[in-house]
Amino acid sequence: xxxxxxxxxxxWRAYNTVHTQLAAHLSRELTRATGLSEADYQxxxxxxxxxxxxxxxxxxxxxxxxxxxxxxxxxxxxxxxxLLTRESCVEDARGWDLVLTPEGRTAAARAxxxxxxxxxxxxxxxxxxxxxxxxxxxxxxxxxxxxRAADEDPACRAARDELFPPSRG
Amino acid sequence: xxxxxxxxxxxWRAYNTVHTQLAAHLSRELTRATGLSEADYQxxxxxxxxxxxxxxxxxxxxxxxxxxxxxxxxxxxxxxxxLLTRESCVEDARGWDLVLTPEGRTAAARAxxxxxxxxxxxxxxxxxxxxxxxxxxxxxxxxxxxxRAADEDPACRAARDELFPPSRG
DNA sequence: TCCACATGGATGACATGTCAACCTTCCTCG
DNA sequence: CGAGGAAGGTTGACATGTCATCCATGTGGA
Numbered sequence: 253x254x255x256x257x258x259x260x261x262x263x264w265r266a267y268n269t270v271h272t273q274l275a276a277h278l279s280r281e282l283t284r285a286t287g288l289s290e291a292d293y294q295x296x297x298x299x300x301x302x303x304x305x306x307x308x309x310x311x312x313x314x315x316x317x318x319x320x321x322x323x324x325x326x327x328x329x330x331x332x333x334x335l336l337t338r339e340s341c342v343e344d345a346r347g348w349d350l351v352l353t354p355e356g357r358t359a360a361a362r363a364x365x366x367x368x369x370x371x372x373x374x375x376x377x378x379x380x381x382x383x384x385x386x387x388x389x390x391x392x393x394x395x396x397x398x399x400r401a402a403d404e405d406p407a408c409r410a411a412r413d414e415l416f417p418p419s420r421g
Numbered sequence: 422x423x424x425x426x427x428x429x430x431x432x433w434r435a436y437n438t439v440h441t442q443l444a445a446h447l448s449r450e451l452t453r454a455t456g457l458s459e460a461d462y463q464x465x466x467x468x469x470x471x472x473x474x475x476x477x478x479x480x481x482x483x484x485x486x487x488x489x490x491x492x493x494x495x496x497x498x499x500x501x502x503x504l505l506t507r508e509s510c511v512e513d514a515r516g517w518d519l520v521l522t523p524e525g526r527t528a529a530a531r532a533x534x535x536x537x538x539x540x541x542x543x544x545x546x547x548x549x550x551x552x553x554x555x556x557x558x559x560x561x562x563x564x565x566x567x568x569r570a571a572d573e574d575p576a577c578r579a580a581r582d583e584l585f586p587p588s589r590g
Numbered sequence: 591t592c593c594a595c596a597t598g599g600a601t602g603a604c605a606t607g608t609c610a611a612c613c614t615t616c617c618t619c620g
Numbered sequence: 621c622g623a624g625g626a627a628g629g630t631t632g633a634c635a636t637g638t639c640a641t642c643c644a645t646g647t648g649g650a
Contacts, residue, residue, distance in 0.1 A: 256545075256550055257537075257541055257545060259550075259553075260540075260541070260544075260545040260550065260553050261537060261540060261541075261545070263553045263554065263556060263557040263560075264540055264544060264545070264553070266557050266560050266561070267556055267557060267559075267560045269486075269560075269564075270560040270561075270563050270564045270567070271440065271560070272486070273486070273564070273567055274563055274567060277567055277570065289605085289606085291606075291607095308628095309628075309629070310627095310628065310629090313628095317438075317441070317442070318607095319607080319608070319609090320628075320629065320630090321607080321608070321609075321610095321629085321630080321631080322606085322607055322608075323629090324629060324630055324631080325606075325607075325630090325631090326606080326607090328630085329605085329606085341628095344615080344616075344627095344628075345614080345615055345616085345628095346614065346615045346616070346627070346628045346629070347615095347627095347628055347629075348628085348629070368426075368430060371429075371430060371433050372426055372429070372430075374563070374566055374567070374570065375429075375433060375563065376425075376426060376429040376430070376433070378562050378563060378566040379559060379562060379563070381425055381428075381429065383555075383559055383562075384428075384429050384432045384433070385432065386552075386555060386559075387432060387436055387556075387559060388431075388432040388435050388436060390436075390548060390552055390555075390556060391432075391435050391436045391438075391439040391440070392435070392439075393547050393548060393552075394439050394443055394543070394544065394547060394548070395438075395439045395442070396547075397543055397547040398439075398442055398443060398446055398543070401446065401543065458635085458636085460636075460637095477598095478598075478599070479597095479598065479599085482598095487637095488637080488638070488639090489598075489599060489600090490599085490600080490601080490637080490638070490639075490640095491636085491637055491638075492599090493599060493600055493601080494600090494601090494636075494637075495636080495637090497600085498635085498636085510598090513597090513598075513645080513646075514598095514644080514645060514646085515597070515598045515599065515644065515645045515646070516597095516598055516599075516645095517598085517599075
C-alpha cells in the first residue's frame with residue numbers, strides 16, 4: 253500500500269465519523285422538534301412537493317431509493333398514525349397512490365422547516381458557498397463512479413435497476 | 422431565504438443522496454465477499470487493532486460511539502457465531518473484555534482488506550489526494566461545529582457525554 | 591463502616607429494515 | 621382469447637437499533 257492510500261484511508265475514516273455524528277445530530281433535532289423519525293421525514297418531504305400531496309408508491313420508491321417492503325411497512329405505520337392514506341390507483345390497479353392527510357401536510361411543512369433550519373445553521377453556515385460547491389462536485393464524481401460500478405457488476409446493476417427502472421433513466 | 426441558502430440546500434440534498442448510495446454499495450461489497458454486516462465489520466475492525474484482539478466493552482463503545490445496549494446486543498450475536506468471546510474484566514468486575522477468537526481475527530483481517538480495496542477503488546481513486554484532503558478539512562470544520570452545538574445545548578451535551586466520557590476528553 | 595448514588599453492562603419490549611414468498615393485475619405472444 | 625411471465629405491493633419471519641429498566645459493582649462522603 254502506498255503512503256497516499258494510507259492517508260487516503262485515514263481521511264475516509266475521519267470523514268465517515270463526522271458524517272455519522274452529523275446525521276445523528278440532525279435526526280435528534282428533528283425528532284425533538286416534531287416527534288418524527290428520519291424515515292417519516294423523508295416520506296413526508298417527498299409528498300409535500302408532489303401535486304396534491306399525492307404520489308404513486310412506485311414513484312416514491314424511486315425518489316427515496318427504498319426497497320418496496322421497506323416503503324410498504326413504513327407507509328403502513330404512517331397511515332395508522334394518520335399522516336397519509338393509501339388510495340387505489342387509477343392508471344394501474346396493482347398500484348397505490350399515497351396521499352398526505354391535512355395533518356400529514358402540516359407535519360411535513362413543519363418538519364421541512366425544522367430540517368432546513370438545522371442544515372443551514374450547522375452545515376451551510378459552517379462551510380460557506382465555496383466549500384459547499386466543492387462538496388457537491390465531489391458528490392457528483394462519486395455518483396458517476398458508482399454508476400460505472402453498477403454498469404460493470406451484474407449484482408450491482410440488479411440492485412440499481414430495482415430502484416431506478418431502466419426505462420425511466 | 423436567500424438564493425445562497427436554496428442552492429446550499431440543493432447541494433446538501435445531492436450530497437446526501439450520493440452518500441447513501443455509496444454506503445449501500447460498500448456494504449453490499451463487504452457482505453458479498455465476507456458475509457459480514459457493517460456492524461460486524463466495525464466491531465471486528467476495532468478489535469483487530471487492539472493489543473491481543475482484546476478491548477473493554479466500554480472502550481469499544483467510545484470508539485464506535487454506540488449506545489451500550491446496541492453494543493451488548495451485537496456482541497451477543499457475534500459471540501453466538503464464534504467471532505469473539507466475553508471475558509470478565511480484571512480491573513473492574515462490572516465490566517467485560519471482548520476478545521477476538523481465531524476465526525474472528527481471520528474474518529476481521531479479511532474484512533479490512535475487502536473494505537480497503539473497495540474504498541480505494543471507489544473513493545480514493547476517484548477523488549485523488551487533493552479532493553480527499555479537502556474533504557477531510559470539511560469534515561474537521563463540521564466536527565468543530567458539532568462540538569460547539571453540543572456545548573451549547575444540554576440535550577446534545579448529554580448525548581455526547583454518554584458516548585465520550587468527559588473525564589477522558 | 592455504611593449508605594446513597596453513580597457506573598458498566600444485560601435484558602425485554604418495541605420500532606425499524608431486509609429477505610423471501612405470495613397475491614393480484616398487467617403485458618406479450620401464440 | 622388464453623397462458624405464462626413480469627411487475628406493484630403486501631405480508632411474515634427474522635436481523636438490527638432504541639429505550640427504559642434492572643442488576644451488580646464501584647465510589648465518595650457522613
